[in-house]
Amino acid sequence: MSAFLYQLSIRTYSFLMHIVAWFHPKARLWVQGRKGLLQRLADDLPVRIGQQPVVWFHAASLGEFEQGRPVIEAFREQYPQYFILLTFFSPSGYEVRKNYALADYICYLPVDTPQNARRFVEITKPKFAFFIKYEFWYNYLRELRRKEVNILSFSAIFRPQQLFFKSYGNFYRDILRYFDHILVQNGESEALLRSIGLQQVTLAGDTRFDRVKQIAEAARELPEIAAFVKDSPCLVVGSAWDADMQVLIPFLNSVQVPLKVIIAPHEIHNEEIERWRQQLTQPSLRYSAYVSDGGVAPEHTQCLFIDNVGMLSSLYRYGHLAYVGGAFGTGLHNILEAATFGMPVFFGNRKYQKFQEAVDLIGMGGAQPVQNTEELRQYMQPLLQDYTLRQQKGETCRQYVLARTGATSQVMSEVEQYMR
Missing domain, CATH: 3.40.50.11720 (3-Deoxy-D-manno-octulosonic-acid transferase, N-terminal domain)
Structure with missing residues (x-):
């Protein structure tokens, strides 16, 4: 039967x-x-x-x-x-x-x-x-x-x-x-x-741990991304869905410290990217426009939206913190690509439990699920202000990958x- x-x-x-x-x-x-x-x-x-x-x-x-x-x-x-x-x-x-x-x-x-x-x-x-x-x-x-x-x-x-x-x-x-x-x-x-x-x-x-180690070792140098980030702390948002951005955007609008943000949507939809840009109070750029202008960003540009596919794994090397999308919807995307570069990882607090690495890193203090903007602000703001704390949590993530x-x-x- x-x-x-x-x-x-x-x-x-x-x-x-x-x-x-x-x-x-x-x-x-x-x-x-x-x-x-x-x-x-x-x-x-x-x-x-x-x-x-x-x-x-x-x-x-x-x-x-x-x-x-x-x-x-x-x-x-x-x-x-x-x-x-x-x-x-x-x-x-x-x-x-x-x-x-x-x-x-x-x-x-x-x-x-x-x-x-x-x-x-x-x-x-x-x-x-x-x-x-x-x-x-x-x-x-x-x-x-x-x-x-x-x-x-x-x-x-x-x-x-x-x-x-x-x-x-x-x-x-x-x-x-x-x-x-x-x-x-x-x-x-x-x-x-x-x-x-x-x-x-x-x-x-x-075997994903072997793969992310390979990715880290083969990550491309992206001079235009390095020029955008310069000496500021950088938040890389990987595989962002609209539900993630509705938590992130109010936080980004309220940040009081220097911060560069690189946002890679889960799927490239021009209308969605433009809607997100309009909701931000700080200036933002699309990557395609940025490179067509010779990698020169207008002064005070905070956010760079990646409007192509295939760059994310190399973008993480320029980050100091990461937010990985998907957990508010179908399920959390790959956090190991961010973790292997030694940075604390944030994500939504719903559909992450079946991903062992997420559960492990939460327990070890390297990752943090958040329910809303207020929780994101509560947990991320101290890391933006305390370099040593950020380094410690990032190293926890990096060692977690290497050990496995x-x-x-x-x-x-x-x-x-x-x-x-």
């Missing part, structure tokens, strides 16, 4: 996405990216692959891709003879990383029906399949197991409220048993899996067991 309901839910979801695609651009990309996909794969892949063995990496979206990227790159370096196939479920991953140079072929994942799974596996013939963090597609996993493909999940994280651990969750527990090995982020996840009889489990940590690197090596050690 559970298998039937699963198949029905997958087909219903696909049907609804085709309807929503008439009105929603992301849904339209989701549908269009899958149109004729299996036929294109059948036409293209056999020629491209030739005699190479195939390794398949699957990520739900951009965040999971960035999490898995250190493993993809380590695999490429250690096993260059493999053809790397990379798939995405969401347009927010595929559309941003469809030209990623270290994968040999990148595409959407066809909808998880028995027919699609069977044909996809027959066409691609993977020797290895990696699923990053949350991805548990029943038909694909069953088909991979039937073909005796090695299947690993890494950077996985589990919580007691998930269906795997409910009394009625037998179907979902069986899905997990298709994996040869599951490498988890924390001890709670390991204990939960062992409590349902899964023994092929390793506590390896989270190394998960990629553990994943690759597990891979070696299957290469012998």
